[in-house]
Amino acid sequence: MMKKALLMLAAAASVTALFAADTPKTNLGKLYEKDFLIGVALNQRITSQQDKQRAELAASQFNCLTPENCMKWDATEPQEGKFNFGPGDDLVKYAQKNKIKIHGHTLIWHSQTPQWVFQGENGQPATRELVLKRMKNHIEGVMKHYKGKVDAWDVVNEAFNEDGTLRNSRWKQIVGDDFIEKAFEFARAADPSAKLVYNDYNAYNPSKRDGIAKLAKELKKKGLIDAVGMQAHYLIDYPSTKLIEDAIKKYADAGVMVMVTEMDVDVLPRSNGRVTADISATQEYQEKNNPYTKGLPDDVSKKLADRYEDIFKVFLKHSKNMYSVTVWGLDDGTSWLNGFPVRGRTNHPLLFDRQLKQKPCYDALVKLKQQQGLRK
Ligand code: XIL
Numbered sequence: 433m434m435k436k437a438l439l440m441l442a443a444a445a446s447v448t449a450l451f452a453a454d455t456p457k458t459n460l461g462k463l464y465e466k467d468f469l470i471g472v473a474l475n476q477r478i479t480s481q482q483d484k485q486r487a488e489l490a491a492s493q494f495n496c497l498t499p500e501n502c503m504k505w506d507a508t509e510p511q512e513g514k515f516n517f518g519p520g521d522d523l524v525k526y527a528q529k530n531k532i533k534i535h536g537h538t539l540i541w542h543s544q545t546p547q548w549v550f551q552g553e554n555g556q557p558a559t560r561e562l563v564l565k566r567m568k569n570h571i572e573g574v575m576k577h578y579k580g581k582v583d584a585w586d587v588v589n590e591a592f593n594e595d596g597t598l599r600n601s602r603w604k605q606i607v608g609d610d611f612i613e614k615a616f617e618f619a620r621a622a623d624p625s626a627k628l629v630y631n632d633y634n635a636y637n638p639s640k641r642d643g644i645a646k647l648a649k650e651l652k653k654k655g656l657i658d659a660v661g662m663q664a665h666y667l668i669d670y671p672s673t674k675l676i677e678d679a680i681k682k683y684a685d686a687g688v689m690v691m692v693t694e695m696d697v698d699v700l701p702r703s704n705g706r707v708t709a710d711i712s713a714t715q716e717y718q719e720k721n722n723p724y725t726k727g728l729p730d731d732v733s734k735k736l737a738d739r740y741e742d743i744f745k746v747f748l749k750h751s752k753n754m755y756s757v758t759v760w761g762l763d764d765g766t767s768w769l770n771g772f773p774v775r776g777r778t779n780h781p782l783l784f785d786r787q788l789k790q791k792p793c794y795d796a797l798v799k800l801k802q803q804q805g806l807r808k
Contacts, residue, residue, distance in 0.1 A: 456492075456493070456790045456794065456798075458798050459492060459493060460493045460494065460783075460794070460797065460798070461493060461494050461495030461496070462495070463798060463801050463802075464757075464801060465495065467747075467748055467751040467754070467801075468747065468751055468754040468755055468756050468757055469495050469496040469533060469755065469756035469757070469758075470493070470494055470495060470496065470756070470757055470758075471494055471495070471496030471497055471498060471533075471535055471693075471756050471757065471758030471759070472490055472493070472494040472496075472497055472498070472758060472759050472761070472762055473497070473498040473499070473500045473537075473694065473758060473759070473760045473761055474486075474490055474497050474498070474499070474500060474523075474761075474762060475500045475501065475766060476499075476500075476501065476502050476519050476522075476523075478490060478762065478766075479497070479499065479502070479519070479522055479523035479526050479527075480519065480522040480523075480526075481522070481526055485788060486762055486763070486766070486788065487526065489762065489763075489784070489788055490762050491526075491530040491532065494532060495531070495532055495533060496532060496533045496534070496535055496583075496756050496758060497523075497527055497532050497533070497534060497535065497758075498534075498535040498536075498537045498693065498694075498758055499519075499520065499523050499534075499536070499537055500537075500760075500761070500768075501544070502519035502520050502523060503520050503523075503536055503537055503538070503574070504537070504538060504541065504544040504545075505539075505540075505541070505544060505545045505546065505549070505570060506544045506545060506546055507519065507520075507544075508520065508570075508573075508574050509546075509570055509573065509574070510546060511546075511548070512548055512566065513569070515573050515574070515577070517577055520577075520578065524578065524581050528581075533583040533584075534578075534581060534582045534583055535582075535583065535584050535585075535586070535629075535691070535693065535756065535758060536574075536575075536578065536582040536584065536585040536586065536626070537585075537586045537589070537631070537693075538585075538586035538587075538588075538589040538631065539570065539571050539574065539575070539585060539586065539587050539588070539589075539615060539619065540567065540571075540587060540588045540589065540603065540611070540612075540615045541588075541589040541590060542590065542591075542599065542601035542602065542603065543590075543711055543712075545602075549563065549566055549570075549602075550563060550602045550606060557605075557606060558606060559606075560606055560607050560608065563603075563606045563607050564607060564611075564614060567607075567611070567614065567615060567618065568614075568618045571587075571615065571618040571619050571622055572618065572621075572622045575619060575622035575623045575626065576622055576623065578623075579622075579623045579625070579626075580623075580625065582623075582626055583626065583627060584626060584627035584628070584629055584658070584659065584691065584755075584756075585619060585623075585626050585627070585628060585629060586629045586630075586631040586661055586693065587615050587616050587619045587628050587629060587630065587657075588611075588612050588615050588616070588630055588631070589631045589632070590631070590632050590633065590710075591603070591604075591611075591612055591630075591632070592632055592640050592643050592644055593640070594634060594637055594639060594640050595639050595640070595643075596639040596640055596641075596642050596643030596644075597643065598612075598643075612630070612647065612651075613650075613651065613654075613656065616628055616630075616651055616656040616657060617656060619656075620655070620656055627658040627659060627689075627755070628656065628657050628658050628659075629657070629658065629659045629660070629661045629691060629693070630644065630647065630648060630651070630657060630659075630660055630661065631660075631661030631663060631691075631693050631694075632644060632660075632661070632662075632663060633663040633665055633694075633709035633710070634663075634709070635660065635661075635662040635663065635664075635679055636662065636671045636675040636676050636678070636679040637671075637675075638675070638678070641678075641679045641682055641683075642682070644660060644683075645660075645682045645683055645685070645686045646686075648660050648683060648686040648687070648688045649686040649687065652686065652687045652688055657688055658688060658689060659688050659689040659690060659691045659755055660683040660686075660688050660689075660690055660691070661691045661692075661693035661694075662676075662679060662680075662683075662690060662691070662692050662693065663692075663693055663694040663695075663709055663760075664676075664692045664693070664694055664695035664696075664743075665694060665695075665696055665698070665709040665760065666695070666696070666697050666698070666739075666743070667697065667698050667702070668697055668698065668699050668732075668735060668736060668739055669739075673742050673743060673745075673746050676743060676746055677746045677749075677750070680746070680747075680750045680753060680754070681750070683753075684750070684753040689753060689754070689755040690750070690753050690754050690755065691754070691755050691756045691757075691758070692747065692754070692756065692757040692758060693756075693758050694709075694758065694759075694760040695743075695757060695758065695759045695760060696759060696760045696761065696767060696769060696781035696782055697736060697739055697740065697781050697793075698769055698779060698781050699724065699728065699732055699736055699779065699780050699781060700721060700722065700723070700724070700769075700774075700777055700779055701720070701721045701723070702715070702721075702773065703715050703716070703718065703721055703774075709772075711772065713773055714772070714773050714774065714775070715773045715774045716774070717774050717775060717776055717777070718774075721774060721777070722774075722776075722777040722778060724778055724779075724780060725778045728780040728785075728791075732780075733780075733791065733792050733793075734792060736780070736791075736792070736793050737791070737792040737793040737795070737796040738796070739793075740783075740793040740796055740797060741793075741796040741797065741799075741800050744757075744797055744800055745800065748800070748801075748804065759782055759783060760782075761781075761782050762782065762784060762788075763782055763783075763784035763785060763786065763788050764779065764780045764781065764782050764784070764785050764786050765785075765786040765788075767779055767781050767782055769781050783797070
């Protein structure tokens with residue numbers, strides 16, 4: 433009996449040892465806690481804790497989380513006035529249990545928004561009044577439900593073109609240019625304690641950046657905005673850290689905080705070169721653009737680690753203006769970049785690999801912070 437118990441104990445200990453070896457000893461959020469929050473976007477299988485392994489790993493590393501899809505309009509209000517908060521409530525439960533802050537994403541966007549929002553009577557487009565009424569009802573419905581539980585909200589997502597003009601979305605077409613200000617007004621009234629964010633990709637691009645900064649300044653004067661969210665869907669060699677730094681400074685000068693909301697670093701070739709996160713900008717599959725199906729070669733992995741490190745150096749330098757840095761996904765296996773802009777590829781953009789093992793880019797961020805600590 434005694435012998436059997438001892439054997440079981442030994443077996444349990446070796447299992448623990450196995451897991452301990454695989455789980456990083458560092459907690460990234462804790463390591464950076466004096467600088468900014470370290471966040472992660474999580475899918476619904478993780479936040480409902482069906483995917484236990486990932487739920488545990490995320491909770492051991494991050495102190496902020498963004499719902500990857502379950503708080504978008506098509507999920508929260510699929511039919512007019514019929515709100516669905518189930519998956520979001522599961523997420524809140526998971527976050528509260530693990531003392532993780534929530535970055536709400538997203539209230540007003542041109543994508544993942546049901547068609548009914550823009551439809552009026554008899555197949556006609558809805559009027560400005562009707563769309564504004566629906567906007568207000570949506571923002572109030574969602575924000576009041578999560579009042580006091582969601583720390584910051586992406587109020588408007590991706591409203592700018594690359595040249596700094598406003599995207600010709602249904603929102604702009606029907607409501608007009610003031611749809612952004614209206615959304616922020618409704619949001620401020622719905623939950624005055626939530627931080628309100630304007631969020632966009634390519635927010636480093638000077639012409640787009642200047643348009644966003646101008647908007648931020650105007651909204652700030654009216655007390656309607658707290659931060660600009662730089663999505664930060666980057667490539668391994670673009671944009672330069674100079675462009676990233678210039679943008680952070682520009683937003684800070686506009687009087688708002690910076691949140692890095694969706695960071696990942698695409699390591700795969702793009703057939704059309706330049707970087708975009710416009711979700712309609714998909715491309716054809718070509719074998720030559722999917723070179724790392726068997727894993728990331730060491731030299732590329734090193735390059736990726738250097739890239740993360742260089743970018744985080746900029747974030748640390750400006751930490752007084754930075755509220756949070758969030759990666760868009762926990763691990764390479766669950767990254768949206770396996771399906772965007774080309775379907776069916778094997779991408780490696782995040783801090784953990786497909787086996788949920790920390791990658792050299794994770795280690796680089798730990799080392800960077802530890803070295804900074806030593807220099808102080
Ligand atoms: C992506 C999700 O990761 C995917 O699961 C979904 O199919 C499409 O949207 N910018 C954003 C995010 O603001 O909401 C997008 O998320 C990625 C680009």
